[in-house]
Amino acid sequence: xxxxxxxxxxxxxxxxxxxxxxxNSELSAQDNVRLAERLVAIRNALKAAPSIERETLAxxxxxxxxxxxxxxxxxxxxxxxxxxxxxxxxxxxTSLVPELTRETLRVGxxxxxxxxxxxxxxxxxxxxxxxxxxxxxxxVNSGHLHGSSTSIAMxxxxxxxxxxxxxxxxxxxxxxxxxxxxxxxxxxxxxxxSPPLSDTGPHEVREAATAFxxxxxxxxxxxxxxxxxxxxxxxxxxxxxTRLRFRVDDLSDQELKxxxxxDIDEMEEMINGTIAFLRGEASPEDSRPxxxxxxxxxxxFDHADRGYEVSLSGSGKGILHGQSSELKRAFSNLIQNxxxxxxxxxxxxxxxxxxxxxxxxxxxxxxxxxxLIAVFTPFYRVDQSRGRxxxxxxxxxxxxxxxxxxxxxxxxxxxxxxRGLRVVVTLPLAPTLQAVRSS
Amino acid sequence: MMQKPPQNDSVVPVDTGATQVLVVDDDxxxxxxxxxxxxxxxxxxxxxxxGREMHEYLRRARVDLIVLDVMLPGTSGIELLRExxxxxxxxxxxxxxxxxxxxxxxGLELGADDYLSKxxxxxxxxxxxxxxxxxxxxxxxxxxxxxxxxxxxxxxRVDTLRRELSNPDGVSIDLxxxxxxxxxAFLNAPQRxxxxxxLLDAAxxxxxxxxxxxxxxxxSRLRRKIDGDVDGTDDTTSKIKTIxxxxxxxMPEVIKT
Numbered sequence: 250x251x252x253x254x255x256x257x258x259x260x261x262x263x264x265x266x267x268x269x270x271x272x273n274s275e276l277s278a279q280d281n282v283r284l285a286e287r288l289v290a291i292r293n294a295l296k297a298a299p300s301i302e303r304e305t306l307a308x309x310x311x312x313x314x315x316x317x318x319x320x321x322x323x324x325x326x327x328x329x330x331x332x333x334x335x336x337x338x339x340x341x342x343t344s345l346v347p348e349l350t351r352e353t354l355r356v357g358x359x360x361x362x363x364x365x366x367x368x369x370x371x372x373x374x375x376x377x378x379x380x381x382x383x384x385x386x387x388x389v390n391s392g393h394l395h396g397s398s399t400s401i402a403m404x405x406x407x408x409x410x411x412x413x414x415x416x417x418x419x420x421x422x423x424x425x426x427x428x429x430x431x432x433x434x435x436x437x438x439x440x441x442x443s444p445p446l447s448d449t450g451p452h453e454v455r456e457a458a459t460a461f462x463x464x465x466x467x468x469x470x471x472x473x474x475x476x477x478x479x480x481x482x483x484x485x486x487x488x489x490x491t492r493l494r495f496r497v498d499d500l501s502d503q504e505l506k507x508x509x510x511x512d513i514d515e516m517e518e519m520i521n522g523t524i525a526f527l528r529g530e531a532s533p534e535d536s537r538p539x540x541x542x543x544x545x546x547x548x549x550f551d552h553a554d555r556g557y558e559v560s561l562s563g564s565g566k567g568i569l570h571g572q573s574s575e576l577k578r579a580f581s582n583l584i585q586n587x588x589x590x591x592x593x594x595x596x597x598x599x600x601x602x603x604x605x606x607x608x609x610x611x612x613x614x615x616x617x618x619x620x621l622i623a624v625f626t627p628f629y630r631v632d633q634s635r636g637r638x639x640x641x642x643x644x645x646x647x648x649x650x651x652x653x654x655x656x657x658x659x660x661x662x663x664x665x666x667x668r669g670l671r672v673v674v675t676l677p678l679a680p681t682l683q684a685v686r687s688s
Numbered sequence: 689m690m691q692k693p694p695q696n697d698s699v700v701p702v703d704t705g706a707t708q709v710l711v712v713d714d715d716x717x718x719x720x721x722x723x724x725x726x727x728x729x730x731x732x733x734x735x736x737x738x739g740r741e742m743h744e745y746l747r748r749a750r751v752d753l754i755v756l757d758v759m760l761p762g763t764s765g766i767e768l769l770r771e772x773x774x775x776x777x778x779x780x781x782x783x784x785x786x787x788x789x790x791x792x793x794x795g796l797e798l799g800a801d802d803y804l805s806k807x808x809x810x811x812x813x814x815x816x817x818x819x820x821x822x823x824x825x826x827x828x829x830x831x832x833x834x835x836x837x838x839x840x841x842x843x844x845r846v847d848t849l850r851r852e853l854s855n856p857d858g859v860s861i862d863l864x865x866x867x868x869x870x871x872x873a874f875l876n877a878p879q880r881x882x883x884x885x886x887l888l889d890a891a892x893x894x895x896x897x898x899x900x901x902x903x904x905x906x907x908s909r910l911r912r913k914i915d916g917d918v919d920g921t922d923d924t925t926s927k928i929k930t931i932x933x934x935x936x937x938x939m940p941e942v943i944k945t
Contacts, residue, residue, distance in 0.1 A: 490806070492718050494809045495722065513807065537860055538857070538860060540861050540862070543862040546909070546912065546913070547862055547863070568857075573860060
């Protein structure tokens, strides 16, 4: 857009300049011819007339920018500075009346005024009549006759601005679909149900939009196929896992029984995590007012009962509008991560104006700072650098992040010193319910 | 395969008078494993693969409880449940591989007595079966909490189908399984002293994992939630009073709707 305005502006300025320049030279050339003819006519007429009538005739022949007098002396003062600008006129006159010589033709200015100043707006031409008398003609400079050149510049500039505005609007109209295309491409994340682009606008843009929509459909169906097969496998695994649980129950070796049971638990956890991830944003659960604290208490007590080191502090209630089982899964994932990588989970909940803040801290190795964002991507594992077998499929944080984001909250990871990871989840409180509670 | 499939689908074994459970699941191996496990726990077990076989058994034998898989070939478990509930109050425990909250609620709303997600473990199934049988024999109906869908106390509401508690502001307060069972026990016997043994019994109905905390810990956790008391220790203002040397008593008046 800026390029367009600059280009148009430059072009306009340049053409305006050449136009006025050529107009001026054209005008002055024409003026000079006419002026020369008129001056020659005055000279010839005065020359032909008897001396007694010459002054009267000179007056009669004056008019417009031209004022002619008859006199005994040549009044025009030629200065070297004039020669260049006034030479064309002189040359024209000499070509019309070849007998005019340097002695009988002077083109210059009128004589200096009393204070010595010279009226530069006037040109004075003195033509010898051949009998020692002179016709002195003052001419108002032609340049000043065409003072309207500024108004031309104004008019054309206005026109140019008009053109620019019109062009800008047109360009904007024709590129709007392109912008929509760019936005849609940016927003398209595959799983999100982004609507197809409307095929309006210029032909080329319509074609691009159609192609984009086709691509979007293909990507979406690919993702759906992948999700469907993963979900099918996950669901199909549940029955054999149930069988396995029953078969293990018959084992007499208690130690073996327990370790197989633990393996089955882990597999179940992985399957559930995968299914939670694949279910995506399309959770069918209703959103309703709930107390986040109660959910956190259940998760913490449940893990504490199973022998993990979990604590819950803070007095926040976190009354918010949300999906109970989704939030349960998100916070379970975060607390389980803390226990898995950091051996302890210190959970705290604090109400702040309009929001609730849940902090989960562990004593683990943390996450290398350059990976603090990447850990949210599906199936991402930090494990390589830890050399520790931890299980899971790398969806815990992805699901937690998506649930928190769906509740218009934020989730932030920071490493703590000397070691450990700190997860801060902020969620908006339900405004009306908050008022009810505090009253 | 550990078990041989039965030679004939609709052979009804001799009725010994023990509680008879009909297991309906299209997965033969799982069906046989469940049957074997239940038999070893004193139940008499019939097995069916689909709706047709289920109806066959129901016509020919006494069935005290049905364990019904949701995913069945032909008529789905949900559809069978709907058919059964038109003219039968036989206790039904549903099995599902879906395991999402909405599936559970749909099953319960259609009249299932309980709902188990695969992969469940054997003890969990046994606990649910026992709990459902005890409940239904006590109340004579198939629904929870003596037939009432909603129970209220001091502005609090309990949805017995969804197993949900909400406070007087309508805010849902998440309860753990054992907290809910404990609350249910209190709601069924308000203003009466319940001993620790009675409460433990109620809370144990569903507990699958081994590490039960003492009943006092469970009560204090429930108090935190229904008293809004962060520590759960203030006895004077609590809705659940400690009766020294005896147990606990639920103070508020309970309204069933």
